[in-house]
Amino acid sequence: MSKPKANILFQLTGSIACYKACAVISKLVQSGCDVKTVCTENALKFIGKSTLEGLTHHAVYVDTFEDRSALEHIELTKWMDLAIICPATANVMNKLAAGVADDFVTTLFLAWDQKKPWLIAPAMNRNMWAHPATVRSVKTLGEWGVRILGTGKGYQACGDVGEGRLLEPEELYLAIRKHL
Ligand SMILES: Cc1cc2nc3c(=O)[nH]c(=O)nc-3n(C[C@H](O)[C@H](O)[C@H](O)COP(=O)(O)O)c2cc1C
Structure with a gap:
């Protein structure tokens, strides 16, 4: 496969x-993409900024008001060729579908230039995935042109087995490549 050389907002x-x-x-960077990362405050409870900065060679965006230039959320939507939320919580999907923009990720979504692909890779417990609020949000986001990548079925961190697992890294990488 040829190298994509795309700007990915992850x-x-x-x-x-x-x-x-x-x-x-890591796979995207190795394949030639320029990747910039944005985290919710809660994402940083699961992963450190240093890991993302080491992988991408860019600072991580978290706070709409603190980071660099005041209009960074607009600049980033101009810079990107493709955006993906991965993993996407039930919370963020339901917020996006309600038009809420109260952190960096959700503000970026409202500033999205809809000519460019926006992917969502959900990851959640099977009950959260089956909840009517989430089901409705998936439908709404799909109608708005967001590409929902679907989920895997199997063991979940809570011990349950069912739908809602994040797809595997190779599947996610190929899905991103397909939409570039
Ligand atoms: C250990 C742990 C694992 C979690 N994993 C998930 C998950 O996979 N999917 C999900 O939707 N929420 C998960 N949550 C709950 C979210 O972190 C919580 O709803 C949070 O408010 C999401 O914030 P954010 O969407 O702003 O990042 C988890 C919580 C804990 C404590």
Whole structure:
């Protein structure tokens, strides 16, 4: 496969699956993409900034008001060729579908230039995935042109078995490549 050389805006939210996202980021960087990361405050409870900065060679964006230039959320949506939220919590998906923009990730989404692909890779417990609020949000986001990548079925960190697992890094990498 040829190298994509794309600008990827990679956003992480507060899921146990954040560690799997690191493998995807590493593969993207190795394949020639420029990757910038954005984290919710809760994502940083699962993964350290140093890991993401080491993998991408860029600072991590977390706070809409603190980071660098005041209009960074607009600059980033211009810079990116593709955005992905991976892993995406039930919380962030439900917030996006309600039009809430109260942190960096959700503010970026409202500033999204809809000509560019926006992917969501959900990761959550099977009951959260099956909850009517989440089901409705998945439908709404799909209608708005967001590409929901689906989930895997199997063992979940809480001990349950079912739908809602984050896809595997190789599947995520190929899905991103496909949308570039
Ligand atoms: C150990 C642990 C693992 C969690 N994993 C998930 C998860 O995989 N998916 C999810 O939707 N929420 C998960 N949560 C709950 C979210 O972290 C919580 O809803 C949080 O408010 C999400 O914030 P954010 O969407 O702003 O990152 C987990 C919580 C804990 C304590």
